[in-house]
Amino acid sequence: MDWLLLIATVPGQAGSLRLRFWRQLKGLGAANLRDGVYLLPSRNALRPPLTTLCEELIAAEGNAWLIDVPKQTPAMEQEWQGLFNRSEAYREWRAAVANLMDDLAQAGETEARRQLRQLAKDLESILTIDYFPGEQGDIARRALVDAERRLTKTFSPGEPEAAAGAVSRLDTGHYQGRRWATRARIWVDRVACAWLIRRFVDRDARFVWLKNAKSCPRDALGFDFDGATFTHVGALVTFENLVASFGLDSDRGLVRLGAMVHALDVGDGVTPEGQGFEAILEGARQRHTDDDRLLQEISPVLDSLHAYFAQAK
Numbered sequence: 557m558d559w560l561l562l563i564a565t566v567p568g569q570a571g572s573l574r575l576r577f578w579r580q581l582k583g584l585g586a587a588n589l590r591d592g593v594y595l596l597p598s599r600n601a602l603r604p605p606l607t608t609l610c611e612e613l614i615a616a617e618g619n620a621w622l623i624d625v626p627k628q629t630p631a632m633e634q635e636w637q638g639l640f641n642r643s644e645a646y647r648e649w650r651a652a653v654a655n656l657m658d659d660l661a662q663a664g665e666t667e668a669r670r671q672l673r674q675l676a677k678d679l680e681s682i683l684t685i686d687y688f689p690g691e692q693g694d695i696a697r698r699a700l701v702d703a704e705r706r707l708t709k710t711f712s713p714g715e716p717e718a719a720a721g722a723v724s725r726l727d728t729g730h731y732q733g734r735r736w737a738t739r740a741r742i743w744v745d746r747v748a749c750a751w752l753i754r755r756f757v758d759r760d761a762r763f764v765w766l767k768n769a770k771s772c773p774r775d776a777l778g779f780d781f782d783g784a785t786f787t788h789v790g791a792l793v794t795f796e797n798l799v800a801s802f803g804l805d806s807d808r809g810l811v812r813l814g815a816m817v818h819a820l821d822v823g824d825g826v827t828p829e830g831q832g833f834e835a836i837l838e839g840a841r842q843r844h845t846d847d848d849r850l851l852q853e854i855s856p857v858l859d860s861l862h863a864y865f866a867q868a869k
Contacts, residue, residue: 558598559625559636562606565592567618580609585685587639595636597687598624637688645682646692649675653703665711665743666838670831672707673823676700704823714739714769714781718788723800731802733760737776738784740765742847744820744837746780748795748813750851751858753779756810757802765847793821809866813858816865833861 562581566574584602586594596602603622610620627633656663656671663671679700683693708715736753738746742765754761766772769781778784780794789797796814804810816830826834836857844850 557627557633559628560596560598560602560606561623561625562586562594562596562610562620563592563623564594564610564613564620565618566613567616573612573616573618577609577613580605583681583685585640585687587636595639597640599687640685640687642682642686643692646696649679649682649696650699652678653699657703657706660707660710664838666834668707668711669820669823669834672703673826675703676823712739712743716780716782716784716787716794718790718792721789723789723792723797725803726801728757728802731758731777734758735762735764735773735776737764737766737772737778738780739769740767740847741841742850743841744834745793745795745817747837747851747854748817748858749779749786749798751855752795752798752804752810754855755859756804756807757798763848763851793818807866809862809864812865812868813862816861829861829864833857 564577566577581594584596584605586596589595596606606622610622613620628636653675656668656675660668679696682696683689686693736750736758738749742750750761750763764773764776766781769778769784772778772781772784777786779786779798781787784794786797786801787794792800793814795817799805799807799810799814816827816833819826820830820834837854840850840853844853
C-alpha cells in the first residue's frame with residue numbers, strides 16, 4: 557500500500573495553530589516518526605484535511621509538505637503498520653464499558669445512557685482511525701451491543717424487539733374513549749406515546765400502567781411492549797409508529813419530535829433538545845412514582861417541544 561508523509565513545522569508564535577495542528581493529527585490517528593514528521597496510510601478521506609492543514613501552516617509562515625510514499629519492503633511495511641496498532645485504545649475503551657456496567661445502579665438511567673452514548677462515540681472514533689482492523693473492532697462492537705442490552709434490561713425491562721412488516725394507516729374515529737396500556741415507570745418513548753395518544757388520537761384516553769406486560773387487559777390497546785397493538789416496527793420506535801399509523805406524519809413538529817424520541821430510545825444522534833428532555837424526565841421521575849402524575853407534568857414539556865420543532869428551521 558502507499559503512504560502519506562507530512563513534514564511540517566509550526567511557527568513558534570502560533571500557539572492556537574499549534575494546538576489545532578496537534579489535535580487534528582491526533583484525530584486522524586497520525587503516527588509521529590520524529591519531530592515534525594508524521595505518517596498515515598494513503599486514503600482518499602485523509603488527503604483533503606491534510607492538504608488544508610498544510611495550507612494553514614504555510615499561510616502562518618510555517619512549512620508543510622505532504623508527500624506520497626510508495627509501498628516499502630515487507631519488513632518496513634510491517635513496522636509502519638505496527639505504528640497504527642489500536643490495541644491499547646480498545647483495551648481502555650473496554651475497561652470504561654466494564655466500569656459503567658459495574659456502576660449501572662449507582663449511575664442512574666439518565667447518566668448511564670449519557671455515558672453509553674459517549675462510549676459509542678468514542679468507539680466510532682477508534683474504529684475510524686483503525687486503518688488495519690482486526691478482530692478487536694468486532695469484539696468492541698459486540699461489547700457495545702451487549703452493554704446497550706444490559707442497560708435496557710436494567711432500566712427498561714420488557715423493551716420491545718422491532719416487529720417486521722409495514723405500518724397500516726388507521727382511522728382515529730375507531731380509537732376513541734379507549735383504554736391504553738403500557739409498561740409502568742414510563743420513560744422517553746412511552747411517555748411521548750401517551751402524550752401523543754391523548755393530544756392527537758384519543759383525547760379521552762385512559763391509561764393502564766402495567767407492572768407486567770403479560771397482564772395487559774384484553775380490552776386495552778397496548779403500546780411499546782412485545783405483542784402490543786403498537787410497538788417498534790422495523791426502524792421505527794413506537795412513537796413514530798403511532799405518528800405514521802394515524803396519518804400524523806404531515807405534522808412537521810411531530811416528525812421532528814419523533815426523531816428526538818427515536819434518538820433517545822436507540823441511543824444514536826441525540827440532540828441538545830433530547831438531552832434536555834431526558835434530564836427533565838429523569839428529574840420528574842425522581843419526584844413522582846405515579847405515572848399519571850408523571851404524564852401530567854411532562855405533557856406541557858412535550859407541548860412546548862412540539863411547538864418549537866414545528867417552527868424551528
